[in-house]
Amino acid sequence: MQDAGAAISVRDLTRSFDRPGVPGAGWRRLLPGGTRGAPTVALHPVSFRVERGERVALIGPNGAGKSTTIKLLTGILHPSGGDARVLGRVPWRERTDLAYDIATVFGQKSQLWYHLPARSTFELLRHVYDLDAGVARRRVGELTERLGLRDLLDRPVRTLSLGERMRCELAAALIHSPRLVFLDEPTIGLDVEARQAVRAHVRELNARQGTTIFLTSHDAADIEQVCERVIVMQAGRVAFDGPVSTLRSRYVRGRQIEAHFLVPVDRPVDLPPGASLVDVEPQRWRLEVHEAGAPVGPVVAWLMACGPVVDLTVSDPPMEDVIAAIYRETAGPRVIPGGRP
């Protein structure tokens, strides 16, 4: 029995796809299913739970099963096995009812009418979501204030910049006050300022209304700045499920030390134990101390002895490196310690 109180509750969800067989496989290809090859497993039994009001990122390399998971959770794909509830509903059986409570924002797909002002799309969506005129007017006014759309609403969408368009896309997705928002690469193609604006709006949406956020992105900053929890998928399995901070410390062990020298210094021959060079320029070295919690003092002392240090930074590895490390793991599932059971 699934928990109707969670925003998303997934238990042993699986999905396989029939693989087309080799053409010309003799007379058997004439039979129903005769040309099919062995099914491809896109999703092994997957279980996780997202509480209402949580901000969760679903990440993984291409082909890891992210899209399949989202399609299953939004009801456009039926599972091969297992169970899922989204806001208490079985998505593939109650897709239409669920559509009133969820929203989807796809960075690469637009629901705005290109030649018309965004206001026309909002008016259309009012009818699609069966909202009273007064309710819709208030909601558009609220979104206009919050997303800064006052000067954009009456301009044809084709004349808006990508960032402006994405703000309008967000408003269009939120017009029916969804309780759960699926965001798929919402900042793709946007400039730095527009990305930051979109992330801020999503955080605010969550803080003000308690809307559950379920985000997929390859952009490390989206994950770090928007989400508090991350689910990593690899080869159709959940490889990690835990806080974003834990992912960093558990996955990429150790810290990075960057030293800037006053003058060019020769590349070192020997390194202190537990350290490795990540990047070397004549006046800038970047080292990694492998073990989490290992003392960095000896490495710093060694650097000071190598040459006149003018600046020194000790930091956790950037999230981008963490994600890159995860994506390099293509040889099969690896369950990382530190996540949820």
Added chain:
Amino acid sequence: MTPRRRRGMLAHRARVIGAHAIVTLRDQGAYLGELALGGAILFVFLFVLSCLWTATFRAQESSLLGGLTLVQMTWYVTFTEALVMSRVNVARRIDEDIRTGNLAHALLRPGGYLTARFGAYLAERLVRFAFSLGFGSVVALALAGPVVIDPVAALGAIVATGLAFVLEFAIIAGIGLGAFWTEDTSSIYFLYTRVSLLLGGVLIPIELFPEGAAIVARALPFAPMIHGPARLALAPDGTGFLSVIASLVVSLTVVGTMMAVGYRSGLERLTVQGG
């Protein structure tokens, strides 16, 4: 479920169709150039057809062919050309939606995918038809002079035209839905336009077809969809109204059922088999 959601599903669908139609109407402003080009092509077609029919009437040394005078024949082809030229290739859009995955995204909104497509189709079709018929009427008036239209017959033609639009949506959308199973539906659509041109009575009224061809044409949905409304408009009264409407309703029932079954089957392919 909120009280608003408990409202009749059909009423909601009707509102969604209306909303898509209104947005599509506003959007049509971006395609005025396309409409103007259609007008130029229509002028050439009507001019050539008028010359051909004038020559045919002269050669036959008859004032009536298939029950129509030369003036009526010019208006008949004006009406059929307006019907054909206002056709909206919704098959291409559905085909694209299936291939690009837009259909899956559209399913994430309430209201129904085909409902939305139908609303947009209807608005676009009405704009194109009103333009084609209006512009064509000016050309026909200049080429052949005025024609007498009985008000009852006109009313019958309007009803038949509305049903024809719905029937043609079912046919063309059905072709587009073929993208669930075939690599390319554009060739099927091309074939459809050619067959409907031949068997729909666009250039020649069905009454002038050889007997065998007329039987085939009347048994298929193309003639009631194109020849039916045009012939009704030029009837001296409401004669033929019931038979045209009956043909359209039967065709719509058969084609609509086929389209609905195809859509369900396609969706199952998408949602159960994964596309």
